[in-house]
Amino acid sequence: MKAITPDYSLEYAKQLDHADEIAHLREEFIVPEGIIYMDGNSLGLMSKRAERTMFELVESWKTQTIEGWTQGERPWFFLPEALSDKMRALVGAEPGEVSITGSTSTNIHQLVATFYQPEGKRTKIMATELDFPTDIYALQSQLRLKGYDPDTNLVRVASRNGRIIEEDDIIAAMTDEIALILLPTVLYRSGQLLDIKRLTAEAHARGIIIGFDGCHSVGSIPHYFSEWDVDFALWCNYKYLNGGPGSVASLYVNKKHFGRTPGLTGWYSSNKSKQFDMDHSLTVEHTAGAYQIGTPHIFSIAPLIGALEIFELTSIEAIRTKSLHITKYMIQLIEHELEGLGFSVANPLEDERRCGHVSLEHDEAIRICKALKQNHIIPDYRAPNVVRLAPVALYTTYEDVWKTVQILKSIIVEKQYEGFDAKRGVVA
Template sequence: MKYYFTNLLCSPPQEDPIPSSRYSMAFDRKSTQQDAEGQDAEDPLRHLRDEFRIPTRADLKKKKISGSDSSEQAGEPAEPCTYLCGNSLGLQPKRASQYVSRYLETWATQGVFGHFKRMEDALTPPWLDLVNDEATKKQMGDIVGALPEEVAIMQTLTANIHLLMASFYRPTTDKYKIIIEGKALLSGHYAILSHHNIAPENTITITPPSGAHTLSTSHILSTIDEHASSTALILLPGIQFYTGQFFDIQKITAHAHSHGITCGWDLAHAVGNVPLQLHAWDVDFAAWCSYKYLNSGPGAIAGLFVHEKHGKVTSADAGGYLPRLSGWWGSDVGSRFKMENRFVPIPGAAGWQLSNPSAIDATTVLASLSVFGMTSMEELRRKSLKLTGYLEELLKQADGMGTLYDIITPRNSEERGAQLSVLLKPGLLETVMEILEEEGVVLDERKPDVIRVAPAPLYNTFCDVWRFNEVFQKAARTANDKRNPQEGNSLMVQGGQEKPGWGQVM
């Protein structure tokens, strides 16, 4: 199936596309480093970069955690690396070490009293209230567009999906199927298939049409229509991890509800990345991790959302709450330590908690939330659209677009977050990644041929994007010459005319 790269994209036009140029820097010439520096100088959020520890290029060469080593002696650059991998692991907030240090000192000097005693110079609530503090829940609620009582900081992403499915997947004889996205992260698939011993044939996987990389909203809605009579649950990603596509959560949720289907969302790549309104969109439930755009550290404690209509406790004595896998930390605070053998869930999402959370784990989340408190998701989104639009503009200007690589993320700015997925010509990935790493450019690869470039608005700059593009273009040409020494520049665009390339036939 042929795709001719009108607007230099390799997926079919989306519905009512909004041109990315609306948010990008428009140039009638090649962008320069001075252009990027000018944009950074005008960035109202530029001060937030100072809140993060950005590894230097010398750091990335180190073989020891502390002290000097051969990399410094070899004169490796001390300048910051170009870190565009926040979609895999966010950078460390500087205040995280301060928060953790206070936690360790509290533990050392207070012991068990750290659970209850509020220290005058503490940066967090006592451990007993660490994740259930109203201010903390409001901060997380503001990021996902939820009421404080609709969110809980707890467990890990996959564990939370399991817990939520135990409550929300209620199969009947007629309605028992689950609709999922075909290329979702495997942990979600594993979680789904393990419930009620779901047979693979009872999961409906939505995949793009042949030759396309992304899913149109109409395709998702038509799949729901086709299987509505037998579907009990829909679980989709808010942002598709591979392509970076941002799904229309509100429209899809409403359509599911019109068929009486429960709809939940895996927001691992959406939280802290794009503005969400989970309460207003009437989402039933959602789960997310906190180590990507929330910058809380590897494997840090995650979160979940349960809409207030599901979290109400009407009559505990009569079992008047949504069934769940329950634990003592989700039971009524007033009776929690009475050791009564009676589970009375806390109203709202907190009622899904199991055990007391790791205090050190939760502390890093609170440190990150305090940085988010310096701005808003709306402000971050505005910058993100400009950064990602600028990245797309640079990639489109370069000679290799359509011959050495193509963008598989939607061109509609409203249908993507802070990520562009770049599909390389087959055989280039290994060399490209080697060169990027050697030059201190950090990003994520997805074999066989995709790199995921994610300029996070909290700490990335237009200069980061500009430098990535400079290194990447050289790397792509070098990799192509290495693989096809006779080909040389024959694949490049010459004289302003696009030559037929590998990407035009998919």
């Protein structure tokens, strides 16, 4: 990848596109004509392969009826396990450690119900004050179910500046009262990437179970969950993995915990060979498959089959290389073109602390996002003042980035944003 130099021209952006080693992967996606899509950190674009496999699964129901569970090209009964094998390369997992199941929220409940086992003075759960709300809601719920007051037993590590969380502050909060830690791999507002390896080692040195919410990182950066000895993790598959709206989610459980009965069980927690015995004594599956609860949602899984095929055409390391390069390019353009226009870059600037989106703060963020959409650019707004822009490595071009920054400049200079109200939509 060509090094970034202080050249802010459109011609230079086109040169970067020409040098992009994974530029051909954009052809795998259905990019709406006339649109610059900068919201792939909320919902990835549909790929041609995802569309194909979605219709293939619809056809299998039509032609095979109930036999589709065990027959045909993609037997439904074994789909979660088949896809788990493809997924594990993206998170650095050993065989059996990944399960395609549930949603982000249900998987948090499942894993916390399993690994939060308060005993003695260890009764508290640790998170951060910048976590995505669903994580906090689930942790509060699990504390209540165990008879604890979330106001006193949920420790939320404070941010020093409202943007990032310092790893030193997280480690300092790892007291002997902490029974479980759940942290984001990446903070959803600022895009800060936490040091997963370091935090896992520090938690284990203190006898604390630790897990991670990887919704804003899986598919954008390499992970090495097994090598780092992470206890558990979970993530959605509709952002950087492009599995479609409401796509089935995923979870990871370290093999050292295999054989443990999950906190929430159902008939899909069973060993496959015993599942249809209809015995009231559960034979727990000896993999992360045990953390499934109910029947897999086949049509929710279907697009993910094709979506994951795209990741086999490259490597997660190549994706990360472009992601770092194109986000740095966007930040440099912003700093040059938007100076004095009220914008602040909220991302960490260091490569090792930055994930896949650029976080821009501005007092008029809501109205700016509305103006961007009128200019055929799809951004994302996050309260109270953040415009999130995601130049996704698989399908965003450097020319897209250049045009986005130029339009942002026009929106402010020409005061286009003043033509919109500051009322947030139901879905930000």
